[in-house]
Amino acid sequence: MKKSDKANVPTRLFSPVALRGISARNRVVVSPMCQYRSVDGSPTDWHLVNSGRYAIGGAGIVFYEETAVEARGRKSYGCASIERDGQIPAYRRITDFIRAMGAVPAIQLGHSGAKGSVKGAMDEWTPLTAGDAAAGLAPWQTISASAHPFGTGRPPSTAMDQGEIDRVVAAFAAAAARSHAAGFDICEIHGAHGYLIHQFLSPVTNTRADRYGADRAGRMRFALEVTEAVRAAWPAHKPLFFRVSARDGRGGLWDIDDSVALAGALKERGVDVVDCSSGGITGTSSMPVVPRVPGYQVEFARRIKQAAGVPTMAVGLITEPAQAEAILQAGDADLIALARELMFNADWPVHAAKALGHGAYLSLLPPDFAFRLHRRDEVGRLPFNQVGASLAHADALVEST
Numbered sequence: 001m002k003k004s005d006k007a008n009v010p011t012r013l014f015s016p017v018a019l020r021g022i023s024a025r026n027r028v029v030v031s032p033m034c035q036y037r038s039v040d041g042s043p044t045d046w047h048l049v050n051s052g053r054y055a056i057g058g059a060g061i062v063f064y065e066e067t068a069v070e071a072r073g074r075k076s077y078g079c080a081s082i083e084r085d086g087q088i089p090a091y092r093r094i095t096d097f098i099r100a101m102g103a104v105p106a107i108q109l110g111h112s113g114a115k116g117s118v119k120g121a122m123d124e125w126t127p128l129t130a131g132d133a134a135a136g137l138a139p140w141q142t143i144s145a146s147a148h149p150f151g152t153g154r155p156p157s158t159a160m161d162q163g164e165i166d167r168v169v170a171a172f173a174a175a176a177a178r179s180h181a182a183g184f185d186i187c188e189i190h191g192a193h194g195y196l197i198h199q200f201l202s203p204v205t206n207t208r209a210d211r212y213g214a215d216r217a218g219r220m221r222f223a224l225e226v227t228e229a230v231r232a233a234w235p236a237h238k239p240l241f242f243r244v245s246a247r248d249g250r251g252g253l254w255d256i257d258d259s260v261a262l263a264g265a266l267k268e269r270g271v272d273v274v275d276c277s278s279g280g281i282t283g284t285s286s287m288p289v290v291p292r293v294p295g296y297q298v299e300f301a302r303r304i305k306q307a308a309g310v311p312t313m314a315v316g317l318i319t320e321p322a323q324a325e326a327i328l329q330a331g332d333a334d335l336i337a338l339a340r341e342l343m344f345n346a347d348w349p350v351h352a353a354k355a356l357g358h359g360a361y362l363s364l365l366p367p368d369f370a371f372r373l374h375r376r377d378e379v380g381r382l383p384f385n386q387v388g389a390s391l392a393h394a395d396a397l398v399e400s401t
């Protein structure tokens, strides 16, 4: 312990974690957050600054937003993609910065399927229309498991044939290889929130009678083919995550037992962590919506971890340090992901570490920040009339940082 570090209370949240050959300094994960600010799919300065501030703030793992494996797999024109080799240097700039700040750069790969061809979040994801074409935002034909319209007011998507399925599986693998080349150390497959993979999983949106439908094993086939292809393209020393909607949204049909079965099959195919979210597909069954109370998805992380024997990540209204620590202490999950709380306070990890009594909380910040703040703390604890003397001995404080 450095001279100026406070007494240390050991925590799970701020204990390092090793996944395959990659180590993270703590278990705080920045959950993927779409920014709707990409240009032709590629990152801009916004993305560097936004991802960078989370890395500066002390998180262990920083996820980049959901990134489409092909252009039509984006939701909107502002969404990210990693479908061309020429995009790699722009992503590399971001991963280099995240790593330099002590965090692990991670990417979530996805495909919107029938949920694509929409405007951004501020426009409530309303579908693009022919009228938007004049502004260079022409709608595109979406693809899915079956040819349903995804919600009212949307044109139906095209049901994917075998050739189309093979092309998208290959696009996932190619995107994973590009992600590695771009310096990401963790890859997550987005199988949740009503996007393409979830559209195959849920009986609400998958009414196929062929080998990609019919029963649960059939509906899982596309997710597992994507996983196998990504695992093969993604280096063996790098961890692979998979985000599930553990349960569909209101009126859905895919439930937690289905997710346990899926998690077991994912584990067999080399998935290291199942990231437990929910919702995204609604229907007419009696399935209730998951109430949005603090920690509302932790029960899914617990169940999947216990029943499938795979490490899990908990997410969803986890905002308090003690709450996050308690989830880990109870063995309900192995990692804690936060989204909106980090938008509010990007330095949450530093403050959480301090609140939990982690003595070296300042060392989560860049060394020069920690140096200044240690000195401020040392001086700040002295009676006012001794501050001058203390500053005369600043070298000792320098050494203690």
Ligand SMILES: Cc1cc2nc3c(=O)[nH]c(=O)nc-3n(C[C@H](O)[C@H](O)[C@H](O)COP(=O)(O)O)c2cc1C
Pocket: 031, 032, 033, 034, 035, 065, 066, 108, 190, 192, 193, 243, 277, 315, 316, 317, 318, 337, 338, 339, 340, 341
């Ligand atoms: C602005 C924003 C963008 C999001 N984008 C994604 C995304 O790209 N991929 C994803 O799986 N979830 C996305 N989510 C969901 C979050 O990752 C997270 O699961 C959800 O917000 C619940 O966590 P929270 O209560 O800590 O915000 C997004 C959430 C927000 C607020």
